[in-house]
Each structure stands twice: as structure tokens, then as C-alpha cells.
Amino acid sequence: MDQSTRESHWAKTKGLMITTLIIWFIFSYLVHWFADSLNNVTFIGFPLGYYMAAQGSLIVFVVLIFWFARRQHSIDVEHGVAEDE
Amino acid sequence: MSVIKGDFIDNLPKVYGLYTGGFVVFILLMAILEQAGVSADTIGILFVAFTVLIYAGIGWLSRTMQVDAYYVAGRQVPALFNGMATAADWMSGASFVAMAGGIYFGGHGYVAFVVGWTGGYVLVASLMAPYLRKFGCYTVPDFIGTRYGGNLARFLAVLVLVIASFTYVTAQINATGTIASRALQIPFEVGVWFGLLGILLCSMLGGMRAVTWTQVAQYIVLIIAYVVPVIWMSNKQGFGLIPQFVYGDAIMRITELETLHGVGTAPAEKIAGLAVLTKAHSVAGSTFAAKWQFATLVLCMMAGTASLPHILMRYFTTPSVKAARQSVAWSLLFIFLLYFTAPALATFTKLQLLDPNLATSIIGKSIAEVNAMEWIQKWSAVKFLAISDANGDGILQINEFFMRGDIVVLATPEIAGLPYVISGLVAAGGMAAAMSTADGLLLAIANALSHDLYYKIIDPKADTKHRLIVARVLLIFIGAAGAFVASLKLTSILGAVAWAFDFAMSGLFFPLVLGIWWKRANRAGAIAGMFFGLLAGTLYLYAVRWGGMEPWLYIDHLRFGIIGAGVSLVAMIVVSLATAEPDAETQRMVDEVRVPKGKTILDSTH
Numbered sequence: 189m190d191q192s193t194r195e196s197h198w199a200k201t202k203g204l205m206i207t208t209l210i211i212w213f214i215f216s217y218l219v220h221w222f223a224d225s226l227n228n229v230t231f232i233g234f235p236l237g238y239y240m241a242a243q244g245s246l247i248v249f250v251v252l253i254f255w256f257a258r259r260q261h262s263i264d265v266e267h268g269v270a271e272d273e
Numbered sequence: 274m275s276v277i278k279g280d281f282i283d284n285l286p287k288v289y290g291l292y293t294g295g296f297v298v299f300i301l302l303m304a305i306l307e308q309a310g311v312s313a314d315t316i317g318i319l320f321v322a323f324t325v326l327i328y329a330g331i332g333w334l335s336r337t338m339q340v341d342a343y344y345v346a347g348r349q350v351p352a353l354f355n356g357m358a359t360a361a362d363w364m365s366g367a368s369f370v371a372m373a374g375g376i377y378f379g380g381h382g383y384v385a386f387v388v389g390w391t392g393g394y395v396l397v398a399s400l401m402a403p404y405l406r407k408f409g410c411y412t413v414p415d416f417i418g419t420r421y422g423g424n425l426a427r428f429l430a431v432l433v434l435v436i437a438s439f440t441y442v443t444a445q446i447n448a449t450g451t452i453a454s455r456a457l458q459i460p461f462e463v464g465v466w467f468g469l470l471g472i473l474l475c476s477m478l479g480g481m482r483a484v485t486w487t488q489v490a491q492y493i494v495l496i497i498a499y500v501v502p503v504i505w506m507s508n509k510q511g512f513g514l515i516p517q518f519v520y521g522d523a524i525m526r527i528t529e530l531e532t533l534h535g536v537g538t539a540p541a542e543k544i545a546g547l548a549v550l551t552k553a554h555s556v557a558g559s560t561f562a563a564k565w566q567f568a569t570l571v572l573c574m575m576a577g578t579a580s581l582p583h584i585l586m587r588y589f590t591t592p593s594v595k596a597a598r599q600s601v602a603w604s605l606l607f608i609f610l611l612y613f614t615a616p617a618l619a620t621f622t623k624l625q626l627l628d629p630n631l632a633t634s635i636i637g638k639s640i641a642e643v644n645a646m647e648w649i650q651k652w653s654a655v656k657f658l659a660i661s662d663a664n665g666d667g668i669l670q671i672n673e674f675f676m677r678g679d680i681v682v683l684a685t686p687e688i689a690g691l692p693y694v695i696s697g698l699v700a701a702g703g704m705a706a707a708m709s710t711a712d713g714l715l716l717a718i719a720n721a722l723s724h725d726l727y728y729k730i731i732d733p734k735a736d737t738k739h740r741l742i743v744a745r746v747l748l749i750f751i752g753a754a755g756a757f758v759a760s761l762k763l764t765s766i767l768g769a770v771a772w773a774f775d776f777a778m779s780g781l782f783f784p785l786v787l788g789i790w791w792k793r794a795n796r797a798g799a800i801a802g803m804f805f806g807l808l809a810g811t812l813y814l815y816a817v818r819w820g821g822m823e824p825w826l827y828i829d830h831l832r833f834g835i836i837g838a839g840v841s842l843v844a845m846i847v848v849s850l851a852t853a854e855p856d857a858e859t860q861r862m863v864d865e866v867r868v869p870k871g872k873t874i875l876d877s878t879h
Binding site: 189194197198201204205208209212215216217220221223224226227230231232233234235237238239241242243245246247249250252253254256257260261264268269270271272273 | 376381384385387388391392394395396398399400403517518519520521522524525554555556557558559564567568571572575593594595598599601602605606609612613616864867868869870
């Protein structure tokens, strides 16, 4: 496997990792830092700040990981480094 | 010779479909027996005994003499089923029984555990699991030892693993013992050893292979046992069939009731082990301290998740790197099913107790009336709740009602008037949760000691038979040690669990992450990272918990991982840069780890 493919693959992998972690950061810390203000907003009957901690962030995490797995596999296929099935 | 062959893997949906169907039939059978007048005690015993027997049976069917089956289940576990096994491994007896109670009492601040114990999987998926799977290691110290080289690095990783996992496992064996003793009507000490026997039967004969397939079975039991009572209770009390999405209105109503009942008034006395509701349900703190404490707890639980060896090793068993990533996603989905139900349960329980418009309410009623309720009598008899008329007015105020958090899960069937068979189901679920986590932890410890300490460090010439015998003997020893410590009832469960996360992140998070993502990380750096991280974390814990030191910036004993991991990172970077870069062989190894295609770094029977 040539060096430029390796470098390109790893660069894209790193990019995806950073994107994923940014989204993770927002829903792990940023959103909950403002939970007190968000609680003034009502979302499907819930105070929004509490909702994000009890359910909203969780849904984001599940969707995020499924999306991440798909995206990373596409990157692998694109560079010819995906496993044979 | 293995009984479970390729056919089994191809037929998993059918096999477990049949198993689930069989379990449902069993529940219906118990319901019929209850109607026929069989006593509640007998039904409880049947539930626990039957399910534990099934798990032991699966353990026996999965027996093996092959090293890669024993350590990594032959790498044949499909992503979805591996996800179920991980979810069972993750959700312990304490989570099953105590989480809803924690949410009931702890308000928004406690929900940081819910966020922290789910979001860590994002770190596992993006930073760790696919790469560890490609590496082909049997254990986490195996990765550390091979990536960084040398026996000291491997040994330190084993040390961190044992400290973190043993802390955690004693709490789980304690939970297993508690549930077994209550369900089977035997003394706690006997319950602990009975639980241990069940755990060993599931893990000794087949190692990781047995543990995986047992955990899938245990997940099915625990999720049915958790969700069915909540849905039934919700439907019966008029909250609808999918309580998880509609409990928002209940939260709003609770906010009104909190003012009405004066929630927040301190109780006039202390009753050991029980608490009075004083925190608001959904109010989020506005001070820097409250926000920072939420964020730091989330950070510790998440970084800990990505450092706990018994979880990371669950992704060594998938057939491919792609499957490892998908398996993390499935794990979180299956975990989510319980975690998004717990706050709904806590909210509805609180509503039922507090709302004068509901027949189940107790706050504001006369104490005589409350004491006449069957579930109140039953649970106060076992000291899980207490009523004290502190102001002598004969009416039950919120600060006169003392209870244990566990009641939220354990007493739901009775508060809502569900048939006893549901309580038996809940006991089986709690047992499944506790056993599955204990199994995973014991195996992680025994595997590290047998593979890394015995085989790689002490006797690299040992043959397969010897290695597996040592592994099994160690399992028994560590299990017995854990049961012994559990029977002493030393620490409060939550403390022990949170500390396990902090120990793991202090010693392992950065050595693992940097081992994959920073080629320059070298042996000296990793050794420094593990040693100083663990040392700093432990010293800080001691100082803050027992030494009387004031926490720095609100970082208390539950969050000492921040100090440990911080020191670990700095030590690792400084020492790596100050010493020679890793050799070409190691750098090539890291390059290979980053690419899914190709053979694993370590071959399959190393």
C-alpha cells in the first residue's frame, strides 16, 4: 500500500474523528452547561435542559455512532483499505 | 472440541428468538401458578433458579479448550449480538436497581451519570475499539505490552486493570448476593457464594465464548424485566404505552407539587441508609459550581468508559474492524433502551407518591392511612422505608417519608398493583444484570493475570493446556477473593463504581489513545503515563477522601480521575519527547493498526 494512500486515508480518518468529537463535545458538555436557561424552553412537554440530559443527548450519541461507523467504512472503501467480506 | 460450531453463529436469531419465546412462556407459566395460589416466595425462587440454570447451561454448552475461543470467543460474534452482550456487561446490578432511585433523589445533578455512562461509547468507537480489534490483542495489557514493548509496561497495565476491575467486581458480587438472598430467602453470605457459583459456571468452562453467549441471554432477561413493569405500570395508571416520550407533563406537574409539599425541607432526624426527598426533580443549577460539577462528572464517567478493560475487550470478539465499530453502535442502542426508561420510571414513581389527585399518593395523607397500605408495610418491614411523624400532626409530610432509592425499581410492581409474577421477573432481571457484569469483570482480571502475567511475563513457554488451566484456577481464586470482600460489605456501591472509572482513566486512557494516535509515544512515556497517572490519582483520592484535604476546584473523590489522567498525559508527553523515538518496527506496527485491511498485528494463537 503506497505512502500517499496511507497518508490520505489517515488524514480523512482524523478529520472524521475530530468532527465526531466536536459533536460529542457539544452534546456532552455545551448543551448541559446551559441546562438552567434551556429549562425555560418546553420541548414535547419536557423542560428542554432536563430533556437533553435524560434523553436528548443519548439519542444523539446513538445516532452519532451509527453514522460514524458508516462514514468511516466509506472512507476505508474509498482508499481500498476496507476488509474483504 | 467445541459443541458450538459455525452452525450456531449462522442461526443466532433463531436460537435467541426461541430462547426469548421460551422465557415469555415461562413468565406466563409463573403467572398461571400465581393465579393457582402458588406462594410469592416460591415464584421468586423459581424465577431466579430457572434463569441461573439456563445461564449455567449455556456456559456448559460453550465449553472450550481452544485459546482463541477462551480469550476472544474465536472472533466470531456478530456486531448486533456482541452489542447485546456488551450492554449486559455494562449494566450492572447496581444500575438495574439503583439508577432510577438515584434519578428520583438526585435531580438534574445525578442525571450527569446518565449522560456520562452513555457518551463514553462515542470515545470507544472513534478512538479505541476499531484499532484494538485490528491489533488482535487478547487483553488490554496485551496491547500496551506489544505496542510499547517490554514487561514493565505490560505489568503496569495489568496493575491498573486489576485495581479498577476488582474495585468494580466486589460491588457486583455484593449486588448478586443481595438479590439472590432476597429472592431465594437465604442469608446474604450464602447468597454471595450462590451467586459466585452461578458466575463461575458461566465463565470457567468456556471463558469469553461462554461469557458472551450467556451475556446475550442475560440482556434479553434484563431488558424485558426492566421495561415491561414500567410500560404496564404506565398503561395502568393512565400514562400511556410509551412512557419514555410522554413523561414531560409529569415533570411539569411534579414542579407544582414540589412547591405544594415543601420539597426541600430537611428531615428532623437521620435514619441510616434511608433518605428524604429534598432536591428538585428537574431544576438545573445556575452556579458555576453546579455546572462544573455536572461537566466534570460527565468527563470522568466518559473517559472511564473508554478505559475500562472489561468493556474494551468486548470488541475483540467481533469478526472484523468494521463489525467492531458497528458493535459499539449496537451496544449503545441496547444500553439506551434501559437508560431512557429509568428517568421515566423515577418521574412516574415520584408523581404517584406525591400527587393528591392519584389514588396511589401518600404525601399529604394521614399517616394511619399510609401505614395501612400493603406495600408500605412490606417494605418498612425489611427497613427499605420508614415513616416518622416528626411534627406530630398525624399527616405525612415529604420530610417525614424516608426510603431507599432501590424502592423505585423494586416496589414499582406493588405500588401500581401489578401481579406478583412481575416482582419475580424484576428479581430475575436484577440477577441477570449483576451476574453479567461480574462475569465480564472476573474474566477481564483472570485473563490479564493468566495471559499477561503468567504466560507473557512469567512462563512464555507454557503450552495451551497449561495456560487455560492457570486461567481457570485464577478465575476461581479471584472470584472467591471478590466474594469474601463483598461479604464484608465495606463500601457504598456508588462510591466503588465511580472510583473504578477514575482508576481506569488515570492509568490507561492516555496510554491507549496516544498509542494509536501518536506514533512518537514510546515505552518510557507509557510507563511514566501509567505509573504517575495511577499514583497521582490514588494520592489525590486518599487526600480528599480520608486526608482532609480541600478539593481543588470542586474536584472531589468521585472525580479524582481528572487529576490522574491529567498527570498521566503530561508525564507521557514529556517523557516520550525526552527519550528516543520508537523503533521502525513499532512505527510500522502503528501504521498497520490504522488500516482495517490485512492481518491482525498479533496472530491468532499468540
